[in-house]
Amino acid sequence: MIEEHGVEAQGRLVPAEDGDVLVSVSVGPAGEAVALWTATTDHGALTSVTTSPGWATFPDARAARPAGARVTVHTPDGTRVVRIPSMPLAHATAQPLPDGRILVVAARCRWRPDGPDHNAIVYDPTGAPVSRHVFGDGIEHVYTTPSGGAWAGYFDEGVYGNYGWAGPGPSPVGDCGLIRFGPDGALDWRFDELDDLPFIDDCYALNVTGETAWACYYSGFPLVRVQDGRATVWRNDLAHGARALLVGDGRVALAGGYRGDRDRLVVAELGDGVLHETGRYRLTLPGGDPLPDGARLVGRGPDLHVFAGPDWYRLRIDAVSGART
Numbered sequence: 001m002i003e004e005h006g007v008e009a010q011g012r013l014v015p016a017e018d019g020d021v022l023v024s025v026s027v028g029p030a031g032e033a034v035a036l037w038t039a040t041t042d043h044g045a046l047t048s049v050t051t052s053p054g055w056a057t058f059p060d061a062r063a064a065r066p067a068g069a070r071v072t073v074h075t076p077d078g079t080r081v082v083r084i085p086s087m088p089l090a091h092a093t094a095q096p097l098p099d100g101r102i103l104v105v106a107a108r109c110r111w112r113p114d115g116p117d118h119n120a121i122v123y124d125p126t127g128a129p130v131s132r133h134v135f136g137d138g139i140e141h142v143y144t145t146p147s148g149g150a151w152a153g154y155f156d157e158g159v160y161g162n163y164g165w166a167g168p169g170p171s172p173v174g175d176c177g178l179i180r181f182g183p184d185g186a187l188d189w190r191f192d193e194l195d196d197l198p199f200i201d202d203c204y205a206l207n208v209t210g211e212t213a214w215a216c217y218y219s220g221f222p223l224v225r226v227q228d229g230r231a232t233v234w235r236n237d238l239a240h241g242a243r244a245l246l247v248g249d250g251r252v253a254l255a256g257g258y259r260g261d262r263d264r265l266v267v268a269e270l271g272d273g274v275l276h277e278t279g280r281y282r283l284t285l286p287g288g289d290p291l292p293d294g295a296r297l298v299g300r301g302p303d304l305h306v307f308a309g310p311d312w313y314r315l316r317i318d319a320v321s322g323a324r325t
Contacts, residue, residue, distance in 0.1 A: 005265060005281040005320060006288065007306050007313035014310070016070040016081040023047065023069070025307045027300040028096040029146050029208070033074040033312055036094045036104070042067035048090050061110040061117050061137070061163060063090040071102050071123075074312075084127040089119060095144040097183075100125035103144055105152070109137040109173070111164030120150075120185065133185035136173025137163050143208035143300070148183035151213045153203030177203050178215055178226070189229060197231055198222050205254070207245040209301040216242050216254060223252060223275060236275035239266045244297035246304050248317040255283065255304055256297050263291045265304075267320055279320065285313065 013025065013035045020037035023046055028034050038046050048064035049057045066086040071094045073080040082102050089106040097103050106119040118132035119139075135142070135150075138158015144150045154174030157163075165172040173179070176192035177200025191200060202218040212227045221242065223234040242264075243256030252275070253267045263283040268275035283291055283306070291306065298305040306313040 003279075003281050004284050004288065005315070006284045006286050007304070007315040008319075009286050010305075010312040010314040011074065012310050013072065013074060013307075013312055014079065016072055016079075016083070020070060022310060024091075024093045025296065026093050026095060026143070027298045027303075027305050028073065029144060029210075029300075030075070031300055031303055031305075032096065033305070033307075034094050034096060035072045035074070035310075036092060037070045037072065038067055042069075046087065046090055046092070059091045059108050061090065061106065061108040061119065063088050069104075071104070082123060082125060082127050084123055087121075089121065093139075093142055095142060095150065097122065097144055098146075098148045101130070103142075103150060105135055105139060105142045105150075107139045108163060109134065109139075109165075111137075111169030113168075116164075116169070120181075122185070131185060133181070134173065135181065136179075137161075137165055138172065138174055140203055141206040143206065143213075145208060145211045147211060149188075149211065150181045151206065151208045152179050152181065153177065153206040153215060153217075154179075154200075156202045156218075159201060176200065177217060178206075178213065180213070180226075189226075191226075191231075197224065197233055205242050205245045205256075205299065207247055207299040207301070209247055214245050214247055214252070216245055223254075234270060234273060234275045236268070238268055238275055238277050239264065242266075244299035244304055246299050246302055246315075246317040248302045251278070251317060253304070253317050253320065255299065262295075265315075265320070267317070281320065283315070 023036040045064040071082040109119040120133040120135040140155040141153040158174040178191040180189040182188040205216040207214040239254035241258035242254035246253040265281040267279040296307040
């Protein structure tokens with residue numbers, strides 16, 4: 001029987017304005033929760049979709065109309081708010097930058113003959129846009145670094161093309177699966193510049209700690225660390241479908257998985273090119289209840305953050321014994 005391991009309650013995300021609803025939530029470089037909110041009447045505009053014949057739905061690359069948004073940055077010292085009067089991005093995630101700025105990135109980006117969507121916008125602390133950039137389509141993860149750079153991991157449509165990319169437009173921005181953008185928003189590193197590494201079809205899990213990125217991806221789900229532009233790979237068959245990574249001193253943990261493994265946590269030691277499993281657990285809420293459906297798992301450094309709506313939970317890799325079960 002696999003041992004259960006509870007996460008710890010961290011707090012509850014509170015919107016800046018009464019009645020705001022949550023659009024997305026992520027975690028910044030210092031472990032701060034970063035939430036994007038909007039009014040109930042604007043939520044549909046910032047999460048708009050297009051329904052095609054046959055009732056298939058596709059997330060829109062742009063908001064149905066620009067709408068007001070609030071970004072709240074939650075730390076033990078309090079909550080900081082950046083109010084954006086008119087945001088044009090749909091299905092967006094927010095991340096903090098130095099000097100109180102905020103990076104907001106939309107998951108989708110359409111290529112058009114007159115130019116692709118600028119799906120990354122930097123806002124100053126007053127909510128005014130200061131720069132716009134093309135980060136490409138199919139963004140699964142985006143995490144900023146202390147220096148102001150940003151790592152982006154792409155899902156399969158961002159790798160192979162959709163929304164005009166790879167036909168009639170050029171190759172997708174994220175065709176290598178993992179990219180680092182510099183503080184000026186320009187692409188400054190690509191995963192495919194490195195030799196003898198398994199190709200990224202879909203970046204399932206990404207952890208950015210300091211300036212270093214760790215990824216676990218389809219197919220094969222190898223673990224890769226990118227540090228100072230150099231990659232190290234650990235092959236394994238421990239946790240196919242893992243959605244989040246925790247990184248400790250000589251250890252990692254892979255959280256989530258396919259179907260019935262959405263609450264799985266596998267702890268492993270970093271060996272010489274391979275991972276050695278030391279423990280396997282089922283994650284629960286503090287009282288032992290199962291994780292709610294739709295709970296979002298985010299790994300940043302040694303911590304797993306679990307968001308269930310506005311409820312915020314946390315688990316540090318050091319709190320997991322790693323004893324084999």
